[in-house]
Amino acid sequence: MLKIKELQASIGEAQILKGLNLTINPGEVHAIMGPNGSGKSTLASVLAGREDYEVNGGGVQFNGEDLLEMDATERARSGLFLAFQYPVEIPGVSNINFMRAAVNGKREHQGLEPIKGKEFLDMVKEKAKLVELDGRLRNRSVNEGFSGGEKKRNEIFQMAMLEPNLAILDETDSGLDIDALRIVSEGVNAMRSPERSFLVITHYQRLLEYIVPDFVHVLVDGRIVRSGGKELALELEEKGYDWIKEDAVA
C-alpha cells in the first residue's frame, strides 16, 4: 500500500529525514516511535503533502502511484488521511459543512454525485457515535473552542467519515487524559480492517496498549534504526531511547 524508499526531506536549511525506508501492507498497523526531533512529525507532514517541506531524495509510492506528485487534496482523495497533532481551528465554518465539503470532494474524485442531505446526516450520526461526538460539537465551528480531547475525537470522527485506506495518526495521544485516549483508541480499533492500514506516530508507549501495532519502528535522526514487533515498544518504555541511539551510532 505504502512504500517509502530512501526518503529525504528538509525544511529551510535543516535536513530532517535522511533516507527513510518503510513498507506498509494492507491491514497492517505500524507504529513509529522516537525521541523529540527525530523526524516523526516531519514524516507525517511530508506524506500528507505539507508544502513547507522540501523532498530532496527518495520516493513514496501509494497504491502504486507516485504520492509526491500529488497535492494535499489529491492525496486525501486517493485515500490518505492525516490526524493532526494540533488540529486547526476554522472560525465561521461549521464542522458539519466542513465534512460535507470533504466527503463531496472525495465523491467527485470517485465520479459520484454529491451526497444527499439525508444520507449525509445519517452518516454523520453513525460515525459520530464511534467517538462519542455529540451534536453540539458537530454544529460548532471546526475545532473552535474544543478542548484538547474534543479536537482529537473530532480528528477520528473525520477519519471515520472519510474512510481512508491509510490513516496516519500524528501523536494523537499527546495531551489526552485516559478517558479520551480510550475513546480515541476504540474509534480507531473499530475501523481496523484487512484493507485499511494505520501509521501511528507516538512518543509514548501508552497508546500502543490500546492500539496494538503489528510492527514498531524507532526513528532516530531521520532514519529508522530499529524495527520489531509490539514488544519493542515495551523495551523502549523500559530503557528509553538512549541505548538505541548508541546502537545506531555504533
Next chain:
Amino acid sequence: MDQRRRCCMRDLSKPQVMDRPRKSTQNSKAQEAGRKWVEQLEKQLEAATSQFDEALATLPVPHRRVERWKYTPVNGWWRAIGKRAQITAKQAGCEPCPIPGLDAYRLVFVNGEFDAEASDLPVYPGIVCSPLSLVPQTDQAPRGSNSLEQEDWFAALNGKFAKEGLFLRIGDGISLDRPLLVHHHSTGEGCAAFLRHDIEIGVNAEIKLIHWSTASQPSRGVVNISTKATVGSNGRFQLDKVQDEEGHIQHMAFEEIQQAQDSRVDVYTMTIRGQWVRNDASFRLDGKGAHAELNGIYLPDNTEFVDNHTTVDHRAAHCTSSEHYKGILYGKSTGVFNGKVFVRPDAQQTNAYQQNANILVSDQATMNAKPELEIYADDVKCSHGCTIGQFDEEALFYAQSRGVGVDAAKAMLVHAFIDEILDGVAVHEVRLEVNHRLAEKHQWTEWSDHLE
C-alpha cells in the same frame, strides 16, 4: 505638570475639536483642476448658478495633503465630461431589478436620470415616494442642510448639480410592506451622474431600502450620490447598499443619517466591483437610546480602489453603535478604512464598537486603515480594533488534507470571513445575489452554508 492641569480643566462649553472647521489647505493645482472640471459640468449639465458656487470656489479640492483624502487619489475625476446621453434602462440593456426573485418597489435611474418606465413606485397610505425632480424645491430638505455639503468639496458638488434622486417620506407609524430598491445604472462614455436621496422616516416608522449601483461594460464616468435620512423616534431604517459597477466608474457616495431617540439604523455597504469607490457614511445620534449599526465588505481585485470613511457622532446618552468592516484585497487593489467616532460630553453611557479586519491575498495589495476616536464623556465604553493579515495557511492545508480542493477551501475561508457581515443583511435576496456576484467575480466555487 501645568500643561496637564490645563488640559483637565478644559472648558467644555467651548467648541470641541470636532466642531472646529476642518483645516482648509488648498492646493493650487488641485483647485485649478477642480475649477475647470466644474466649468465643464456647468456647460454639459446646463446648471444654473447656485448657493454652492462660493463653497466650490473656497473649499479645498481634495488632494493628498488633506487628512481625509490622504490615501484617496482623485485625479481620475478630472476626465472630460460629455453631454448626458438620454437613455432608458431598456435601451441600455440593463435589467431594472438586478436581484433575482426580489419582490420590491423600485426607482430606476440611468446616468442620473429617472426612468419611469422601468420603475415601480409604491402607492401606499402615509408614504410619499417620488423622483426628486417632481417635488417642489420648498418641500425638499434645504440644500446645504447636509453638514458634509459645507465641508466637503465633493458633497458641495452634489448640492449644486444633483437634480434627481429619491424623495421619500414615511409617515409616523407606517411601514412599507415591501423593500424599496433604488437602482442606478451608468452607461456610455464621459457620463456624470448626480443623485440626491432625501429621506424622512417618521416616529415608529420603518423601511427597508436597497441602493444598487451598476454600470455596463464598457463605460466611463463619474457617479456622485448623496443620501440624507432623518429617522424619527423609535423608527427603523435598514439600508443595503451594493456597488457592482463594471467599466471605469469613479463612484462617490455620501450618507448622512440623523437619528432621534430609540431609533435604529442598519447600513450594510457591500462593494463587489468598482474601479474607484469612496463611501462617506456619517451618523448622528441625536436622541437617547439610538443605535447605529454600520457594516461593510469590500473585495477589490486588479487595480480597483475602495475607500470607506465613516463617522459616528454620539451626541446623546445611552446610545450604542456597532461598526464592522471587512475586506479581502486581491491583485494590485487598494483599500482604505477610516472610522471616526465622537463621543460628546453629554453622551454618557455610550457603547461604541468598531472593528476593521482585512486579508491581503496578494503581495501587491495595499490596505490603509485608521481608527479615530475622540471621546469627551467619562462614563463610556468604546472599543476598536484593526487587523491586516493573510489567509490562514494552516486552515487551508487542513481543509486540503481532508480532500477539499484548494479553490473550494479558499471560498470556504472567504465565506467564514465575510458571512459574519452578510448574515445581517436586511433583504435575503440581496445577500444571495451578492454572494453569487462575488463568486462570479472571483471565480469561486459557490459555498453554501445550508444542507439541501
